[in-house]
Amino acid sequence: MNSTNEGTNIGPYEERVKDFSWDAVSRELGHEDGAPLNIGWYCTDRICKQGLGGKTALIWESTQGEERKYTFDQMRLYSNAYAKLLQELGVKDGERVAIYLDRVPSLYFSLLGILKLGAIAVPMFSAFGEEALQVRLANCDAVACITSPRLARKLRKARPGLPALKRVIVVDVDDESKLKGDEMAYSVEDAPPVDDFPVFPATEETPSLLHYTSGTTGQPKGALHVHGSILSQYITTKWVMDLKPDDVYWCTADPGWVTGISYGVIGPWSLGATQLVLEVGFIPARWYSAIEKHRVSVWYSAPTAIRLLMREGEEIVKQYDLSSLRHLCSVGEPLNPEAVIWSEKVYGLPFHDTWWQTETGAIMITNYPGMEVRPGSMGKPFPGTAAAVLDDRFEPITEPNKPGKLALKPPWASMFREYWGNRTIYESKFKNGWYITGDRARIDEDGYYWFEGRDDDVINTGGHLVAPFEVESALLEHEAVAESAAIGTPDKVNMEVVKAYVALKSGFEPTKDLELSIMNFVRKRLSPLAMPQYIEFMDKLPKTRSGKIMRRVLRAMDRGEPIGDISTLEDE
Numbered sequence: 001m002n003s004t005n006e007g008t009n010i011g012p013y014e015e016r017v018k019d020f021s022w023d024a025v026s027r028e029l030g031h032e033d034g035a036p037l038n039i040g041w042y043c044t045d046r047i048c049k050q051g052l053g054g055k056t057a058l059i060w061e062s063t064q065g066e067e068r069k070y071t072f073d074q075m076r077l078y079s080n081a082y083a084k085l086l087q088e089l090g091v092k093d094g095e096r097v098a099i100y101l102d103r104v105p106s107l108y109f110s111l112l113g114i115l116k117l118g119a120i121a122v123p124m125f126s127a128f129g130e131e132a133l134q135v136r137l138a139n140c141d142a143v144a145c146i147t148s149p150r151l152a153r154k155l156r157k158a159r160p161g162l163p164a165l166k167r168v169i170v171v172d173v174d175d176e177s178k179l180k181g182d183e184m185a186y187s188v189e190d191a192p193p194v195d196d197f198p199v200f201p202a203t204e205e206t207p208s209l210l211h212y213t214s215g216t217t218g219q220p221k222g223a224l225h226v227h228g229s230i231l232s233q234y235i236t237t238k239w240v241m242d243l244k245p246d247d248v249y250w251c252t253a254d255p256g257w258v259t260g261i262s263y264g265v266i267g268p269w270s271l272g273a274t275q276l277v278l279e280v281g282f283i284p285a286r287w288y289s290a291i292e293k294h295r296v297s298v299w300y301s302a303p304t305a306i307r308l309l310m311r312e313g314e315e316i317v318k319q320y321d322l323s324s325l326r327h328l329c330s331v332g333e334p335l336n337p338e339a340v341i342w343s344e345k346v347y348g349l350p351f352h353d354t355w356w357q358t359e360t361g362a363i364m365i366t367n368y369p370g371m372e373v374r375p376g377s378m379g380k381p382f383p384g385t386a387a388a389v390l391d392d393r394f395e396p397i398t399e400p401n402k403p404g405k406l407a408l409k410p411p412w413a414s415m416f417r418e419y420w421g422n423r424t425i426y427e428s429k430f431k432n433g434w435y436i437t438g439d440r441a442r443i444d445e446d447g448y449y450w451f452e453g454r455d456d457d458v459i460n461t462g463g464h465l466v467a468p469f470e471v472e473s474a475l476l477e478h479e480a481v482a483e484s485a486a487i488g489t490p491d492k493v494n495m496e497v498v499k500a501y502v503a504l505k506s507g508f509e510p511t512k513d514l515e516l517s518i519m520n521f522v523r524k525r526l527s528p529l530a531m532p533q534y535i536e537f538m539d540k541l542p543k544t545r546s547g548k549i550m551r552r553v554l555r556a557m558d559r560g561e562p563i564g565d566i567s568t569l570e571d572e
C-alpha cells in the first residue's frame with residue numbers, strides 16, 4: 001500500500017528521524033526551560049490564549065442521543081471549577097484523586113481540574129467491580145473520588161477497604177436523597193464560574209496520572225506519569241494522527257485506559273483539536289451515524305472493534321456518508337492484515353497500526369500517514385525513539401526477521417517514572433540500559449517492526465490487559481474453589497479471552513450452575529473483561545514443587561500441544 005507524505009504534518013519520515021529534538025517540541029509548545037508545564041493549563045488556557053476559546057473542544061453524545069458541545073473556554077472554566085472545588089475540600093498537590101465515571105463531560109472537566117490543582121488523577125474504568133476498584137484505590141491511597149449515582153453504589157461496597165478515601169463527589173445527581181453518608185452532590189455547570197484559578201506550577205517531572213495496568217505477577221500496578229509527558233503526546237498526535245485545525249477527531253478508547261487519556265484528552269486538546277466523545281459503547285449503527293453526523297475526519301480505534309465492524313459487513317457501511325473520514329489508526333492488539341485490507345476496501349482508507357503501552361505513555365512504533373503501510377506490521381519507531389529487538393542476553397539482534405524481546409532506550413518524555421510504591425518491579429523492567437516491554441517482535445530488512453506475541457502470561461482481551469493473578473485471586477474467593485489458574489485462550493474477535501482452570505473443594509460438584517456462579521462472581525468483583533468465558537474443572541492443577549501453577553502447561557493443553565507427563569511437574 002503506497003502513499004505520499006505530501007501535505008502530512010510529519011512530512012518525510014527519514015528527515016524527521018534525523019532532525020528530531022525534544023527542545024524543538026518544547027519550543028513548539030511555547031515552553032521555556034524551567035517554566036511551569038501543567039497539562040491542564042496546556043489543554044485549555046493555552047488554547048484560549050491562542051484565540052481559540054470559542055472553538056468547540058468537545059462534542060458529546062449521551063447514550064440516549066442527547067448532544068452537547070463545549071468550547072475550549074468552557075473547558076477552561078469547568079476544569080478551574082473542579083480544581084477549586086477539590087482545593088476547598090482540602091485536596092493537596094501530589095494526592096491521588098480517582099475518577100470513576102462513564103464517558104460523561106464531567107470526566108473530562110474533572111480530569112483537567114485535578115491536573116490544574118497538581119494532584120494525581122487516577123482514572124478507573126467504569127466497568128470495574130468493587131474488588132477491582134478497591135485493590136487499585138487502596139494501593140494508591142486515593143483521598144477523593146469523583147463518581148456518578150450509578151457507580152457510587154459499587155464504590156460504597158469498596159469503601160470499607162479504603163480508609164484514605166475522605167471525599168466522594170457525585171456528579172449528574174437527579175435525586176440527592178439517594179446519596180449516602182458523606183457523599184456530596186456537585187454540578188459544575190450550575191456552580192459559579194471560576195475564571196482564574198492559580199494553576200499548580202508543575203515541572204516536567206511533577207506526577208500527573210496513575211494508570212493501573214496488569215503485570216505478570218501480583219496485583220495490577222500503577223504506572224506513574226508526569227506532566228512532561230505532554231511533549232510526547234502532543235508531537236505523536238500531531239504526526240501520527242496528523243490532526244489539522246479543521247479536523248473532527250474521534251478516539252473510541254475509554255479514559256479508564258491509557259489510550260483514552262493520552263489520545264482522548266492530552267494529545268488532541270494540546271493541539272486545540274475538536275473531538276467527539278460517545279457515551280455509548282460499541283453499536284455499529286451508532287458509530288457510523290456519529291461519523292456521518294459530526295463529520296469525523298480522523299478516527300483512532302482498536303482491532304477488536306474493527307473485527308466486529310468487519311463482522312457487521314459492508315451493507316451497513318453503504319447506508320452512511322462516511323466521506324469525511326481521511327485518516328484511520330488503531331491500537332491495543334495486533335492489527336491483522338485482513339483488517340487493514342478490509343478497511344481500505346470499504347472505507348477507502350487503511351487503518352494505521354500504532355504500538356505502545358501504558359508504561360510508554362505515548363505511541364512508540366507506528367505507521368505514519370503518507371508512509372507505505374505493510375499490513376500486519378506495527379510500522380517504525382517514532383522519531384527520537386530508539387527501539388530494538390534483544391536476545392536472551394539483552395543484546396540487540398542485528399539479523400533481520402529474527403524474533404526477540406522488544407525493547408526501548410530510555411528516557412523519553414512520556415515514560416512512566418515508577419510503579420506506585422513498587423520500585424523493585426519498576427527496576428526489573430530495565431536491563432542492560434533498555435526498557436523491556438514484555439512483548440516479542442522482529443524487524444524486517446527495511447526496518448518495519450512485526451509483533452510476535454507477548455513474552456509473559458498477561459492476557460490481552462479485546463485490547464485490554466488482564467493479569468492472570470488478579471483473576472486467580474478472585475476465583476479463590478469463591479466458596480467452591482480450591483485452586484485456580486487463568487490463561488488467555490484464542491478468540492476470533494477479542495484475540496484472546498480468559499479461560500480458568502479450577503480445582504474444587506471437597507463437597508462441590510462441577511456442574512453447569514456452579515460454572516455460571518463462578519463466572520458471575522468474577523464478573524461482579526473484577527469486570528466483564530476479566531470474567532472467564534470458559535471454565536475447565538480439574539482434580540488438581542499442574543504445579544512446580546514450590547507451588548507455582550504452571551500456566552505454560554495449561555496453555556499447551558488448551559492449544560492441544562504436547563505437554564509431556566504432568567505428574568512429574570510437582571517435582572520440577
Ligand code: PRX
Nearest residue numbers: 331332333334354355356357358439451465
Ligand atoms: O502486548 C502489547 C499490546 O498491548 C500491550 C500494552 O497494553 P496496555 O498497556 O494496556 O496499553 C494499550 C494501549 C496503548 C502491549 O505490550 N499492544 C498494544 N498495541 C499493539 C499491541 N500488540 C500488537 N500490536 C499493537 N499495535
